[in-house]
Amino acid sequence: MWLKRLIKKVVPDLQRYFVPEENWKKAKVIIAHDDAHHISRVMRSKPGDKIICNHPSGEAAICRITEITGSHVAADINEWLNESAELPIEVTIAQGLPKSDKMDFVLKKGTELGAYAFIPVQTDRAVVSWDDKKVEKKLNRYRKIVKEASEQSHRNRIPLIQPLTMFNELLDGSDTYDLKLFAYEEEAKTEKFQSFALHVQSLAPGGKVMIVIGPEGGFSEREATLLKQNNFLPVRLGPRILRTETAALYALASISYQFEELGCR
């Protein structure tokens, strides 16, 4: 069965750039640094070409390039867009530090799938621990990863990257969320399990959820106990055993499916 339907293109397929607040002037926007280089050298754009610029507020505008210099690009704001590709639920992924480049993967794919924020968390069973000197460098790299992934997936917002957080601090700062979940492998192995879907359905648009995911070795018993004491609910994400870097993606895709495809019923 092939249903007839109306296709209405709402937004043209232009290159997108997130531009910091201070670079928006009345009817004009200034693009600097890497993005200016991307426009002039990678895209080889010329004055007159159009781009989409995203304001930190989430608004976006079609802009026409007026000037390209060695250090920056100037563009006139042509038309504000009325589009949103943001999940109606603010999903914060608190990810126990995984091995090798798996955090990059979680950030890239999690951004594509609509995450609101990421918190890198130091947990008991993490194999890696961050060198103090490298923390800021790592966080800056993460911010770059999520900015680029946001542009590619046509997000309106760049997900927040929170500072490296100790497990206990995570619990202390968790009272502002409407729903707090943790992916608990033991749940996938039990016959009775807390229903992830039931909890997701309890959210209303605008709701805030934090999902805590352990590193490769999972949570220690101490951590699982503390999570429960702090009103985090254990959930399984399907009956199969997922790798740490897949758990966030399952959760985000499911929340998108529930609220963006299935509808809020």
Place this chain on the structure above:
Amino acid sequence: MWLKRLIKKVVPDLQRYFVPEENWKKAKVIIAHDDAHHISRVMRSKPGDKIICNHPSGEAAICRITEITGSHVAADINEWLNESAELPIEVTIAQGLPKSDKMDFVLKKGTELGAYAFIPVQTDRAVVSWDDKKVEKKLNRYRKIVKEASEQSHRNRIPLIQPLTMFNELLDGSDTYDLKLFAYEEEAKTEKFQSFALHVQSLAPGGKVMIVIGPEGGFSEREATLLKQNNFLPVRLGPRILRTETAALYALASISYQFEELGCR
């Protein structure tokens, strides 16, 4: 709110191996090749240790190792398990050949998320095309990837890897599916869109669905037209633009959420 619940461990946490049919003898099973090496050298198991062996039928049994030689491992069947971690829907992912190692990624993560089968498809806009001589080698490597991912995610079945398929052949062989979908980026950009969730909900447990995903450049217009003519329904997978290697994961996580977490309602 922390609900009290019964935790019942149904299956112990043992290493799992898929054993081909011919190696199952009455009350005994023989493990050969790489898996025998894995048991003796990587796991350093000894006679008396337990493993879980998966029969190609989907059944699995706890087995006790009786003999370890240089070439094989023998084990007695102790107890047949009554467990299933298989998606109630048979999801076949027809993936347009992507660049670099993205197919490996789709196979690994798709297996974790419960895919039934994968079909590598040659499409118009694929940047890569496979050298005839390398096809069999590639497919064998893919079979190894999905076997290992199946063991790690505690699957009962190893997903099928179909031969490299030309786009037109894919259409010709698609009549046996209950539902045929294709991920169409244009859908994500429109205000009116076909509902992925509506189609998923139309499936009953045991149903067979094929989801066709284009390569990086998407489908050509010719392909999109042919897909529609052959009763493939275009769907968006959320409102954000997903990379080709993320689309299968979104679809599989959503189908798992619908049938394994939300329940069949």
